[in-house]
Amino acid sequence: MNKKRGKMRLSWNRKCCICMLPAIMGTLIFSLIPFFRVLYYSMINNQFEKSFALISNYRRVLENEYFRIAFKNSIMLILICVPILVVLAIVISLILVFGKMKQKGIQISFILPMVIPTASIAVIWRQFFSDIENIFPVYLLFIWKNIGICIILLTAVFASVDKEIFEAAYMEGAGPMKIHLHMTLPISAPTIFFTVLLSIVNSFRIFKESYLYYGTNYPPDYGYTLQYYMNNHFLKLNYQNLSVSAVFNTLFAGMIIAVGLIFIRRFQR
Amino acid sequence: MRVKKSLLFFTLIFWFSMIFLTFFSRSLHNYMLNQVEIYQPKMRMFSLKGNDTEEEVKQKCYAIPSWMGEHDLYVAETREKNGEERIFARSIQVELGKKEGLFYPIMSKDYFGEPLILRSDSVLSDGEEIYVKNWR
């Protein structure tokens, strides 16, 4: 009797595994399995003939002028915005932690841009910068939206840095600039690196904001990013081009993420 | 604590007003519009003078009450606005024939018997949205 019951029941470990099942099933159905179909689409010439055309597909997309502009703009966004964002966040959080300010309220107010629906904000932005004809407003929007989480992550780390080592350094006559450059930043390097990675990832996601800001599928050339390229092909339902750029995007983003994660691992050791 | 309380108050007000407006915005909107009554003109036989002859010809025409003939005429027409069919007033210029009894005949060829606005609460203007009290 007892034995039978034991057989009927699943072990605790099994049950824990079953807990994961719904989520994994969902991910499989909606993301992973279709992703292989995307791979497949990117290899054939069209849905009816289904002949192998991997190379010509990729060549067509990669040689496309708009795709190049889009790719260049996406890279520019990462190269220009992310450093500005992270440096700004570091400076602000240093001031918040080591300055003599009441930091609690300020810190909380930095969460606000994260949760506020960007649709409303992009509208205001359009009103403000209606006569500026460059990418700058979008960059500003990006920084505005993402600086909050960076600051919160960084202040948490800076606040946990041991204060005693500062006093020792201070005795030796080092200025505050020097202390922070040589001590605070190296100590919190993993987190700083994590914020950089997070900002890069978020820069892939700026599409929605920029889309609402420009209010069109065809923004000026300087604002045209990879996401626009994909979105426009999505509206045309051009599966081949779309699949190729999706695969390309996946590889590109995956590379950055992988490098980032490996670096963070290194730092932590 | 007081902040939280006023926030709760505000939250309740917001959601209640959204629910309220969801159900009643339509009727409030209608209430704010110009309330009109319409009149569907009917065909009647008129004896009209021909253009070149003196002979009288019997002809069927849309008829409007004589007192309406002395004012500007508006028709009620449906048009799409914000994704729905709404009713608007449109001013029309028609050519009226000779009064016969209590009615005027409408001579214009571009009038096809659209409902006319009989009376309205306030002065109508061309292209104004209206609410028709006796629609259909």
Add this chain to the structure above:
Amino acid sequence: MLPILSTVGMSFWQEKLSLKPWTDLLFDTPIFYRMFWNSVFYAFVIVILELCIAVPCAFGLVTAKMRGKKIIFMIYLILMMMPLQVTLLPNYIGLRDMGLINTRMGIILPMIFSAFGIIIMHQYMMNLDEAQIEAARLETSSVLKVLIYVVVAQMKTCIIATAVFIFAECFNMLEQPMLFLKDERLKNLTVFIMNASDYEGKVLFPASVIFLIPVLILYLYFNETLEKGIKL
């Protein structure tokens, strides 16, 4: 940061400080309400269902002893960091094959299984008190009971923070309704704001103010919880 908010307040009093935009929106644009409630509906349903799925999954990821656990975690991590445009295409294909394009479910289902909730919950559960789980296991063998009475009870703050973030994200989603839905009446407020110029009157600013309010309320309620939630 707050000046933005005040400008939101300022800018809807346009046209010589009149209430016209507001009356135009509130009384003259009935589709606005549909889209507003759509937004609220999608956000609520997604938050609840996503938590129902992400919490057990994260729990499993933390407690279960199983080969390939690390790989699953890595897949989720990469999925979370992928740009939306990349994940949209597989989602679209999956939905198309099941005939869910242009239905409410088409919006809700892919969002439920988003990696964000799972990863965040996983990070929180790393510092879960294991002794309590062990103690609870002596009393009951039901995973569900352990989950509800121990895990959820311990992690209220984190769950609320996650819920608010998911809510904010869903409230703000634009691409999914734009691409997966054709029927205007199923779309949400973001689309309305996007296409505000199609409607009569200056409905854009009042609409975006109303759009802000639900999230703002949540933020004001839970701002300290949110901050704690991020820091963990």
